[in-house]
Amino acid sequence: MLKRPFLIACFLSLTACQTTQDAVQADASDQQTHIKPTQIQTQTDVIKAQPFPTAPIHEEDIWQRIRQQISFAPSSHPRVIRRVNWYLQHPNYMDTISQRAGPLLYYIVTEIEKRGLPIELALMPLIETDFDMQAYSHKHASGLWQLTPLIAKHYGIEINPWYDGRQDLIDSTRVALDFLTYLHKRFDGNWYHAVAAYNTGEGRVLRAIENNRKAGKSTDFFALQLPRQTRHYVPKLIAATQLLKQKLMPFPAIANTPAITTVSLPAATILDRDPQWSMLAELNTGYARFPALLGGPNRLIIPVDKAQQFQAYAKNLPTMPSNQWQTYTVRRGDSLSVIAANYELSVRQLKSFNQLRSDTIRIGQQLVLPVLADQHYTYTVKSGDSLWRIAKQFNVSVNKLKQWNALSSSTLQIGKELTLFLTAP
Template sequence: MSTIRITGAGLALLSALVLGGCQTLHQTIQPKMPDGATGSPAGSGLTPAAPKPAGFVQAPGPMAFPGPASRQAPGPAPALTAETADEKPQKQSAAERPSPAPLDLWARARAGFRLPIPENASIERELNWFISHPEYIKRVQVRARPYLHFILEETEKRGLPTELALLPVVESAFQPFAYSPGRAAGLWQFIPSTGRHYGLKQNWWYDGRRDVVAATRAALDYLQALADEFDGDWELALAGYNAGAGNVRRAIKKNQRRGRPTDFWSLKLPRETRSYVPRLLAFARLLSESDKLGIHFQPLPNRPYFAGVDIGSQLDLALAAEMAGISIEELYRLNPGFNRWATDPKGPHRLQLPVGKVEPFKQRLAQLDPGDRLRWKRYRIKNGDSLGVIARRHGTTVALLQQVNKIRGTRIRAGKHLLIPISSKRLNHYALSAGQRKARIQNSTRSGSRIDYVVQPGDTLWDIARSHKVSHLKLAKWNGMAPRDILHPGQKLVIWTKSGSVVAARSAAVLPPTDFNTGPRNTRSSLRYRVRRGDSLSRIATRFNVTVADLRKWNTLPSKYLQPGQKITLYVDITRQTL
């Protein structure tokens, strides 16, 4: 195998590579404020404890904050005429002079607060949770720094209450990679269906729910639509963002039938939603009265942190970080929508970079030979290979291989060659890619014995958990998943069991032979597979990312045909299974 550099006319094809929320209620109620995903598509569902430390306060009477200061751009200067040429300029009074823009983003947010904060026990409870957890407030401030200016800008452009810019505090604690048990992702915690409805693309390369720019605009679109539906009632709009508009409508109709009020505080909504709206209002009050309440908000400069750069086509993210002069981790934090080692071949072809790094990056990108945007490998197809096996081994997709190599179907021939895009660095260099984030979760040491399990056709998370006598919620957590995530044959799961025994024939609990070691942790697991109707050696090899030759070597097969019910042994490299 050799690595080659593509230039000239071939680039046009190779650069045009292919491929590729927040609003159903999750029922799990967490015992404390999360430091990440809320545990629901749009809210945490928490009812924080209400300790009464120093600084504990009772909620005052109803409060309302003034609307945002006018931010209209000045109009054009009047033309100089004979009538105005000799006039002396009029001296403005202090009241007439426009207020200077706040130097601090927190002050800017406060200036745009418009939501009334009523006297309410739920708000008081949430407020006292914040007061008693100052370390949480500090972490949120640090995480908010790269994103808050952009979110405030987008909120103000639409004339919306700036309390909405603080919603990621409640949704994700400003963690762009937050992922909840309800399958909600990103700062704004969109679930897949709502994300797609609001134009957030989701595929193997890219997840728009985590894209700070795209998801912020989609979230504000959604909130505006909800506010319109509920006649400008922001409390109901926020409840709809968390629980879904349908749940709110049904609660309103139920109260109407009974002759009861239909404001947020009078509706019977899910417990999570009853905490969600008070939590945002409590944080707004905390910010407004931080000095009085003894909470320090570190000033954040009121200027853009990042700016977008059009990169034109697919680009290796390690190379992009080097050209920008930043770490790969910072690049991912500003561009958390990218799942893999490169940008999506079908776009968006845009990177967010620190403002001071934009111009140097543009200059270096302009000087970069187009053929150096990605590395390419010329791969010789072996007996037993399939496009799926080759794609998984090289961290890419079947669709991309088909596009680059002009393959219409899935049939390939041994001895032929494929061009494969490959990363410029080892995959573990891309520390915040989806694969590396999941690997860190799975490799965390926990109590009990570790079992490496390879998912088989027909498996469900519930069945696997039950057969190993563990909670399906814990099993999902150990693997960085949501309980309703779909499993794929060949996917690798980590199970921590106190018994350490194998309780299912299909479990990949047997430790692999020592000669399969590829590092400090064994990555081979053995399993017994029961042949199903329609199976063939080629199909099984593709499913588990091995070769037909491997299957023949591991098993004494009396004939070249398999029989349903027949059992064969596989040694599966768990690092090469599709997640």
């Protein structure tokens, strides 16, 4: 019974020793926390001054590898304390997080270290999506790092009917870290401002800073007038780092070894339906119509312990299995662009499938096209329907329904047509 108050007392004493006086006024909602904050810390100079530690490669647990590198200063601000309390009141939460993060976290941490970025960024997928690679938001953001289509495409991510790189671990991590690096420079090295801008947009943060500057107020993150979600976004990240750094609650161990690797594939590969490879869909959520690996980077993420087995399997895998490709006969009025649009392909893909060197086709010519699924089904939304109910009816996931139909919200309109790609039972 005494363990949690003792941990909180230790937490407050540690943070109070490292804070400096600031005249920032906490908003009304911050006063409701049952742990009173001590001094509010001025974050900016502390973050700029502290170098990022060298990676402790000897650690056996990836969480401890992160813990040893944490450089953000702790805070006793009410928003941080309230989030710490929330974590402590949900002790099983980190069990779920560790289970989801297990295959992903080593890769993310390694990519952050390669760039010399603060290790705290490895916890952003926890704050964004609870390490859910298929998460969607009402703001049209998607994937582990909640990238919007605009940001994703600006940094070179492919988004098409077959593949959404925002839901791919490798593509999305690259773009998220590119974007965060840009924001860090944009905000003169202040990571809290950069992380806030990642959440709400750089324009809002810049305006908030300028408004405070004109009013003679502090430009510390906690002093800025930002949307409510953003005001609590950075404190969530700080709270998670403090929980780990100060060992306020257990983080179930994840081995500090590579969990995944990649294998290169020929263009236009469709896996067969061997059940032993069905689990690969969970690591390759960027491919909207798995096992059709089309429209993406021609690689597959696989568990390290399956690498040799898959390499042997892939050697004998036809690029175009006959039962998953169909023949199309060119008709009068057809063109590559018309056929490609009808089958939700690009002209480049269509030419690649058929080894065409030009855009010229002739009537009667045979083309090969991928089979969309065992059944390509259109469902019309009725009164009382929900994504959950439709997903249950067709034995698919809600996330797949959203991905197939580019839905960023769970709200459906009566009469809306949804596309489903169903496999044979």
